[in-house]
Amino acid sequence: MTEKTESPSIESLSCPLPLQHQETIVMGHGSGGKLMHDLIAKAFVPAWDNPILRAGNDSGVVSSQEKNRLAISTDAHVVSPLFFPGGDIGSLAVCGTVNDIAVMGAQPLYLTVSFILEEGLPVETLERVIESMRVTAEVAEVQIVAGDTKVVSRGNGDGIYISTAGVGLLDDDVEIHGANAQPGDAVIISGTLGDHGIAVLAARGELGFQADLQSDIAPLNGLITDMLAASDKIHVLRDPTRGGLATTLNEIAGQSNTGIIIEEEKIPIKPEVNAASELLGFDPLYIANEGKLVAMVAPEEADKVLNIMQQHPFGKEAAIIGHVTDETQNRVLMKTLIGSHRIIDVLMGEMLPRIC
Amino acid sequence: MTEKTESPSIESLSCPLPLQHQETIVMGHGSGGKLMHDLIAKAFVPAWDNPILRAGNDSGVVSSQEKNRLAISTDAHVVSPLFFPGGDIGSLAVCGTVNDIAVMGAQPLYLTVSFILEEGLPVETLERVIESMRVTAEVAEVQIVAGDTKVVSRGNGDGIYISTAGVGLLDDDVEIHGANAQPGDAVIISGTLGDHGIAVLAARGELGFQADLQSDIAPLNGLITDMLAASDKIHVLRDPTRGGLATTLNEIAGQSNTGIIIEEEKIPIKPEVNAASELLGFDPLYIANEGKLVAMVAPEEADKVLNIMQQHPFGKEAAIIGHVTDETQNRVLMKTLIGSHRIIDVLMGEMLPRIC
Numbered sequence: 001m002t003e004k005t006e007s008p009s010i011e012s013l014s015c016p017l018p019l020q021h022q023e024t025i026v027m028g029h030g031s032g033g034k035l036m037h038d039l040i041a042k043a044f045v046p047a048w049d050n051p052i053l054r055a056g057n058d059s060g061v062v063s064s065q066e067k068n069r070l071a072i073s074t075d076a077h078v079v080s081p082l083f084f085p086g087g088d089i090g091s092l093a094v095c096g097t098v099n100d101i102a103v104m105g106a107q108p109l110y111l112t113v114s115f116i117l118e119e120g121l122p123v124e125t126l127e128r129v130i131e132s133m134r135v136t137a138e139v140a141e142v143q144i145v146a147g148d149t150k151v152v153s154r155g156n157g158d159g160i161y162i163s164t165a166g167v168g169l170l171d172d173d174v175e176i177h178g179a180n181a182q183p184g185d186a187v188i189i190s191g192t193l194g195d196h197g198i199a200v201l202a203a204r205g206e207l208g209f210q211a212d213l214q215s216d217i218a219p220l221n222g223l224i225t226d227m228l229a230a231s232d233k234i235h236v237l238r239d240p241t242r243g244g245l246a247t248t249l250n251e252i253a254g255q256s257n258t259g260i261i262i263e264e265e266k267i268p269i270k271p272e273v274n275a276a277s278e279l280l281g282f283d284p285l286y287i288a289n290e291g292k293l294v295a296m297v298a299p300e301e302a303d304k305v306l307n308i309m310q311q312h313p314f315g316k317e318a319a320i321i322g323h324v325t326d327e328t329q330n331r332v333l334m335k336t337l338i339g340s341h342r343i344i345d346v347l348m349g350e351m352l353p354r355i356c
Numbered sequence: 357m358t359e360k361t362e363s364p365s366i367e368s369l370s371c372p373l374p375l376q377h378q379e380t381i382v383m384g385h386g387s388g389g390k391l392m393h394d395l396i397a398k399a400f401v402p403a404w405d406n407p408i409l410r411a412g413n414d415s416g417v418v419s420s421q422e423k424n425r426l427a428i429s430t431d432a433h434v435v436s437p438l439f440f441p442g443g444d445i446g447s448l449a450v451c452g453t454v455n456d457i458a459v460m461g462a463q464p465l466y467l468t469v470s471f472i473l474e475e476g477l478p479v480e481t482l483e484r485v486i487e488s489m490r491v492t493a494e495v496a497e498v499q500i501v502a503g504d505t506k507v508v509s510r511g512n513g514d515g516i517y518i519s520t521a522g523v524g525l526l527d528d529d530v531e532i533h534g535a536n537a538q539p540g541d542a543v544i545i546s547g548t549l550g551d552h553g554i555a556v557l558a559a560r561g562e563l564g565f566q567a568d569l570q571s572d573i574a575p576l577n578g579l580i581t582d583m584l585a586a587s588d589k590i591h592v593l594r595d596p597t598r599g600g601l602a603t604t605l606n607e608i609a610g611q612s613n614t615g616i617i618i619e620e621e622k623i624p625i626k627p628e629v630n631a632a633s634e635l636l637g638f639d640p641l642y643i644a645n646e647g648k649l650v651a652m653v654a655p656e657e658a659d660k661v662l663n664i665m666q667q668h669p670f671g672k673e674a675a676i677i678g679h680v681t682d683e684t685q686n687r688v689l690m691k692t693l694i695g696s697h698r699i700i701d702v703l704m705g706e707m708l709p710r711i712c
Contacts, residue, residue, distance in 0.1 A: 026706070027706045027709045028705045028706035030434075030598075030706070030709070030710075031598060031599065031703055031705065031706040031707065031709075032597065032598025032599030032600075032603055032644070032703060033598075033599045033603055033642075033702050033703025033704055033705065033706070033707075034702050034703065034704045034705070035704075035705065035706070036598075036599075037702065055533065055534075055535070056534060056607070056611060057460060057533045057534050058429060058455075058456035058457070058459050058460060058594060058595070059427035059428055059429035059456050059457050059459075059460045059462065059522075059524065060427070060428045060429070061425055061426070061427050061428075061460060061462075061526060061533075062425070062426050062428060063424060063425060063426070064420045064423060064424055064425065064426050065424075066424065067420060068419060068420055068421075068422065069417055069418070069419060069420065070417070070418050070419070070420050070426070070466075070523065071415035071416070071417050072415055072416045072417075072418060072466055072468055072501050072502050072523055073414060073415035073416070073468065073502045074468035074469065074470045074502050074503065074504050074519070074521055075470060075504045076470035076471065076472050076504050076505070076506040076519060077506070078386075078472060078506045078508050078512075099414075100414035100415050101414070101415050103414050103415075104413060104414060104415045104417060106415065106417075110426075110428055112428055112429065112430035112521045113430065114430045114431060114432035114519040114521075115432065116432050116434060116472065116517055116519075145428050146428050146429045146430050146521075147430065148430050148431045148432050148519075149432070150432040150433070150434045150710075150712075151709070152434050152514065152517075152710065153709065153710075155511060156434075156513065156514040157512065157513065157514075158508065158512040158513075161472055161506075161508075161517070163430070163432060163470040163472075163504075163519030163521075165430055165468045165470075165502075165519075165521030166415075167426065167428055167523055168415065170417060177411065177413045177417075178411075178412060178413050179411070238414060239414070241388065242386075242387060242388025242389075242392075243387065243388030243389045243392075244388075247388055247389055251412070255412060286389075288388070346389050346390050346393065347387055347388060347389025347390065348389055348390045348391075349384045349387065349389065349390070349391065350382070350383045350384035350386070350387040350389070350391070351387065351389075353383045353386070353387075353507070353509065354386075354506075354508065354509075356506075
């Protein structure tokens with residue numbers, strides 16, 4: 001056997017500092033200086049590249065395409081864990097804001113992204129999230145036009161928090177908002193309820209059993225575009241996220257000064273979600289969704305809109321689940337499986353913390 | 357002496373739960389349900405009231421006022437402590453985004469605000485920040501049109517983090533950006549350097565002595581409006597925040613492919629900032645400012661612009677500190693007090709963490 005002498009390799013002779021910095025987030029990545037510029041140049045710009053971002057100015061300059069109205073929204077995202085079946089904090093952050101704009105009937109076009117990173121975060125984790133945001137933005141056909149990164153020391157964050165804001169363009173003749181529900185309107189849900197909340201719980205290991213369930217995270221602007229092209233009698237659109245469908249319907253009833261009656265047997269819920277909810281004492285009506293919308297549509301156009309929704313990948317399981325009424329003002333009632341009516345109130349307290 | 361019997365007062369008989377909820381932030385304030393709606397209705401809406409926010413929809417709908425171009429920006433804010441002489445995280449969050457839009461020559465009009473609150477935060481602290489944001493937004497003449505609140509459990513945050521995003525309207529003929537510096541341009545700074553960074557350090561008790569110094573936090577859009585009205589030969593505007601003037605000048609030199617020469621004796625710095633910097637081994641050129649701007653202006657209009665700036669409350673101590681040159685390409689040089697030239701590089705590593 002020949003014995004090798006241990007001589008330093010070229011790698012071990014090179015300065016270890018830059019490599020170490022690439023491995024985990026350090027406070028300097030939020031400094032505004034060299035390390036931050038490197039992070040932007042190496043991680044953000046290549047993934048999200050577009051001329052607006054590349055210009056490197058304090059704001060992204062974009063076109064309003066001669067539209068007179070803008071829809072503007074923001075969401076903070078603190079979901080735990082960062083990755084879960086069907087999505088991650090990155091896809092969630094893009095879809096959350098895209099959907100808030102799309103449900104106004106606006107076309108979401110521009111996103112801003114601000115990160116609060118915890119010192120010690122593996123850069124690889126950040127890069128996975130950046131890539132997920134790239135893919136989701138591509139599917140949603142939105143551009144990321146501005147960003148910011150701050151770093152907090154260990155114990156003052158939890159890996160990655162993301163706030164997104166977005167701007168959409170709104171045609172002059174579109175009037176879709178929470179105060180526009182009208183008695184007689186059909187209430188349509190675009191698919192099954194509670195998938196996101198239960199999928200995140202499963203990823204936390206809090207279910208106590210294995211569940212083969214994915215979050216429903218999806219950008220809904222494509223589905224909404226199809227719906228708006230088919231009907232000009234869509235009065236309300238909203239995505240039932242935190243607080244679930246129950247809270248969303250109550251918000252709309254309150255804003256529109258109407259009542260809403262839904263029918264339990266018509267509400268699409270996956271068996272796994274039902275099983276998990278029963279076990280944990282949750283009601284799927286209150287569990288967060290991240291790729292679903294509820295629509296109030298004039299009765300004469302409800303079937304047409306439903307049909308259009310069912311032809312879209314994100315609306316395949318759409319169903320008419322009830323109607324708007326002037327009889328139970330500001331109240332949401334559910335006709336239960338046994339034929340009685342019960343009042344559906346908003347979510348009280350906290351059911352599933354850090355679900356989005 | 358008469359002995360009083362201890363009988364329960366009316367206060368102690370009333371249900372303590374709602375009061376307790378009002379005293380500190382609990383996880384339920386981020387639930388999307390009743391507690392969150394209450395927080396919005398009681399704390400946010402009264403302070404920031406406007407028809408757009410009051411509509412309570414998923415996006416704020418605003419007018420683009422027939423402008424074809426929008427400037428869009430975002431900033432996360434994690435400053436510690438939350439309150440410091442001259443400002444707080446709320447005024448910082450409003451001004452940070454307002455200034456990023458204003459330095460593009462755009463008129464900032466609409467802001468979004470997303471909070472990440474730590475469980476246990478006194479609601480009173482949040483209300484102070486909300487009020488500070490109200491006042492600052494009023495001064496800056498911007499409307500808060502959308503918001504979001506998430507709550508993380510104790511130990512996963514640090515009281516309050518705020519991300520703001522903003523939208524401004526940009527006239528067609530305005531071309532102010534980092535790539536537009538031209539050889540011969542005068543370099544103007546709007547006032548003293550380093551006030552914000554040293555004021556925050558002082559509030560942390562890290563100076564080791566008492567300093568009577570205030571942060572320079574200010575919305576710069578009014579000052580910029582005056583400057584733009586006076587001259588159409590302003591080529592670059594930027595606010596030297598994290599990384600300080602040194603880093604900002606390097607960014608502009610790089611984007612514009614020019615050199616910049618500044619003169620040490622002309623740079624306005626308060627004696628207290630100089631003293632603190634010397635003591636701590638900092639260079640004021642690298643310390644964050646939150647109410648200053650640097651302008652590159654064609655030489656024939658520099659004095660006129662300087663004069664206009666000095667008439668504005670946020671530009672009283674404005675000074676011409678150097679010029680753009682094609683001789684030191686992409687480099688920033690400083691002529692020192694003793695007459696030599698030294699290279700001014702970007703900030704390396706981290707000097708003052710969580711300064712904004």
